[in-house]
Amino acid sequence: MPQPAALAMVTAGRTDVGRARSRNEDSFGISEEAGVALVCDGMGGNAGGDVASRTAAEAIIDFVSEFQGTSVAPAGQTDGAAAADLGVGNAVSVVRSAVQLANQRLLELNRERGLPDGRGMGTTVVGLCRVAPGDRLVAFHAGDSRLYRLRDGELSQLTRDHSLYQHWLDQGGRGPAPQRNIIMRALGTAPDVEAEVGVHAVRPGDLFLLCSDGLTTMLPDEGIAALLQQVPRRSLDEVCERLVAVANERGGHDNITVVLARFTDAEA
Numbered sequence: 001m002p003q004p005a006a007l008a009m010v011t012a013g014r015t016d017v018g019r020a021r022s023r024n025e026d027s028f029g030i031s032e033e034a035g036v037a038l039v040c041d042g043m044g045g046n047a048g049g050d051v052a053s054r055t056a057a058e059a060i061i062d063f064v065s066e067f068q069g070t071s072v073a074p075a076g077q078t079d080g081a082a083a084a085d086l087g088v089g090n091a092v093s094v095v096r097s098a099v100q101l102a103n104q105r106l107l108e109l110n111r112e113r114g115l116p117d118g119r120g121m122g123t124t125v126v127g128l129c130r131v132a133p134g135d136r137l138v139a140f141h142a143g144d145s146r147l148y149r150l151r152d153g154e155l156s157q158l159t160r161d162h163s164l165y166q167h168w169l170d171q172g173g174r175g176p177a178p179q180r181n182i183i184m185r186a187l188g189t190a191p192d193v194e195a196e197v198g199v200h201a202v203r204p205g206d207l208f209l210l211c212s213d214g215l216t217t218m219l220p221d222e223g224i225a226a227l228l229q230q231v232p233r234r235s236l237d238e239v240c241e242r243l244v245a246v247a248n249e250r251g252g253h254d255n256i257t258v259v260l261a262r263f264t265d266a267e268a
Contacts, residue, residue, distance in 0.1 A: 019252030025049035035130030044121030106188030122188035
């Protein structure tokens with residue numbers, strides 16, 4: 001059986017308060033060694049949205065870094081396809097557990113402050129976790145922070161917003177449109193919150209963007225695609241800076257956070 005492709009992941013990230021807010025409630029986390037990257041958009045203002053996003057990001061990164069890839073294949077399960085399938089299952093399990101841990105920590109912080117479920121700080125999350133060995137990744141999200149993939153010049157949104165506005169669109173958009181910032185799923189709001197998880201194939205040259213809605217409300221998908229296409233002519237750091245700058249040029253109505261992850265042939 002052929003072995004899964006060996007892929008290297010290179011990342012960069014940037015967060016900015018924007019032009020309208022006095023506090024940055026966004027956070028991002030990256031561990032290239034563990035193959036995980038994420039963005040969190042905190043909610044709560046004085047209730048601690050910045051604390052929520054930072055706590056969740058740190059909890060998820062630390063958990064994945066500790067447990068990703070620790071599963072061992074049963075005796076006789078040595079071919080590449082079986083190892084890759086086992087890796088996907090392990091990564092999904094680790095990601096789900098990491099998000100549940102982050103959610104529990106936020107619930108505990110809210111309860112310590114005497115705040116009932118749903119009334120304290122919370123955060124969205126969007127992330128990716130590389131499956132090793134293999135040519136796939138696990139995507140996870142809760143809320144309206146997004147994951148995009150640029151492949152062969154075409155931009156695809158890999159997550160679907162957990163927002164009242166998206167639900168309204170899914171139901172045919174009948175009646176008055178709700179506000180876009182009403183989130184239907186977020187960490188720290190209820191004991192049973194879970195991330196939506198998906199598995200995606202990865203090819204050498206794929207570029208993934210994780211971002212808070214501070215980018216997507218200021219910049220349409222075609223504008224995002226045009227900037228991402230500047231890679232590799234520009235470095236990942238430079239493109240992150242440009243994405244944030246353009247969002248600010250167009251108003252910067254919210255905090256802006258972007259993370260880029262590019263996959264290349266490890267043997268190249």
